[in-house]
Amino acid sequence: MYLKKALWTDGLTPNPSAESSPDDQSTSATSSAVGELVNSLNCQRLFREVTFALRTGLRDASAEFSFLRVCGLRSLLKSLRSIAESNSTIELFCQTQSVPELQVVPVLFQQSLKESEDDPVVNLDHIFGVEPLKIASPSTDAEVALALRVLEGCCLLHRESTALAHQHKAIPVLMNILSIRGVLEQGACLDALISVMLDSSANQMDFEVCNGIEEVAVLIRDKQIDENLRLKCGEFLLLLIGHVNGRGRPPLATIHEDIRQLLGEKSASLIWAASQFGSTLDPEQRLTALHIQARRVLESLDLY
CATH class of the missing domain: 1.25.10.10 (Leucine-rich Repeat Variant)
Structure with a gap:
């Protein structure tokens, strides 16, 4: 899309002027009506x-x-x-x-x-009927x-x-x-x-x-999986704490304690501090800062 x-809107928007005659005002009113129609x-x-x-x-x-x-x-x-x-x-x-x-x-x-488990169980009813069996590809x-x-x-x-x-x-x-x-x-x-x-x-x-936090923690701790995915997990935790959670109100009221238990005190403190970054930064700078902080979270985990 x-x-x-x-193209037909070009030239139909009136340009206001500081001084105008009665005829100009009438023309301006007409142009304003045309502009609204446009x-x-x-x-x-x-x-x-x-x-x-x-x-x-x-x-x-x-x-x-x-x-x-x-x-x-x-x-x-x-x-x-x-x-x-x-x-x-x-x-x-x-x-x-x-x-x-x-x-x-x-x-x-x-x-x-x-x-896949939501798919209906296939039976033989279609063989004895006139309606063809519809099978959607996975x-x-x-x-x-x-x-x-x-x-x-x-x-x-x-x-x-x-x-x-x-x-x-x-x-x-x-x-x-x-x-x-x-x-x-x-x-x-x-x-x-x-x-x-x-x-x-x-x-x-x-x-x-x-137990979403635990599932993400399992991925970010696994050094055998793709490093970019582990970085994405770090970014997820930063965004979750900084922009999604209820900040001490349920749900996710215990998110900080959960991360501390799953990833350790150092990583949890780093995630909490880094999640508060950059409210005055433009979107591109915030994205860069997010990547940097996620890398630091991974480094704090890899020390152990």
């Missing part, structure tokens, strides 16, 4: 583009074949990136998510993120990783998407992905977990019930 400015038409055009992009992406993301679902997820992710470029399109996206057939999160959990690694990125984007742009994710038991599903999938999906899963838990007490409680 490409949200470009409509803005209204432009808003309608953007809404149509957003809804068309969502319908197209969701149609493919609901397909029976994995390669079609991957195409749909790529389209949705591209659309979300375009939507995130302006507040007006973000507001339009939030409006679309109140329409059931345009909601993205349910499709993700019903298709690409569906756990989700590939690339598909799961893309679905997690789309989930992350939806939750960051639309806060109510975290509630939709909770209805589909997002935390247990993501924790299962984190424990059994490969490095590609695990990295995307850690980012999705942060976005799903942001400002969502229900999802934070599910994370605590699933």
Whole structure:
């Protein structure tokens, strides 16, 4: 989806001047009315583009074949990136998510993120009936990783998407992905977990019930796994403490003590101190600082 400015809007926006005659004022009023009409038409055009992009992406993301679902997820992710470029399109996206057939999160959990044990037991009824048996191909690694990125984007742009994710038991599903999938999906899963838990007490409680901190601690302590994944785990803990947890209020009220028991006093203190960094830094500087602090957390663990 490409949200470009409509060509017919050029030259229709009035330029105010310090001195104007009555005729100029009349012309200005007319131009103002035209400008309002142009803005209204432009808003309608953007809404149509957003809804068309969502319908197209969701149609493919609901397909029976994995390669079609991957195409749909790529389209949705591209659309979300375009939507995130302006507040007006973000507001339009939030409006679309109140329409059931345009909601993205349910499709993700019903298709690409569906756990295998949720599939119905295959029987022989279709042999004696007229309806063909529909078999959906399993989700590939690339598909799961893309679905997690789309989930992350939806939750960051639309806060109510975290509630939709909770209805589909997002935390247990993501924790299962984190424990059994490969490095590609695990990295995307850690980012999705942060976005799903942001400002969502229900999802934070599910994370605590699933012993999420312990699962992440197991990964970050394992020196046999990919180092980039261990760094991602360090970043996850920094973001969890700095931006997600309730700061002494439930849920996750005991997160600091949990990390101290799992990773040791030195690493826990470093994570707590580093998680408070950079409120005055720009986004790029904060990202750089996050990488540096995550590296220090790993170094503190590797000393033992």
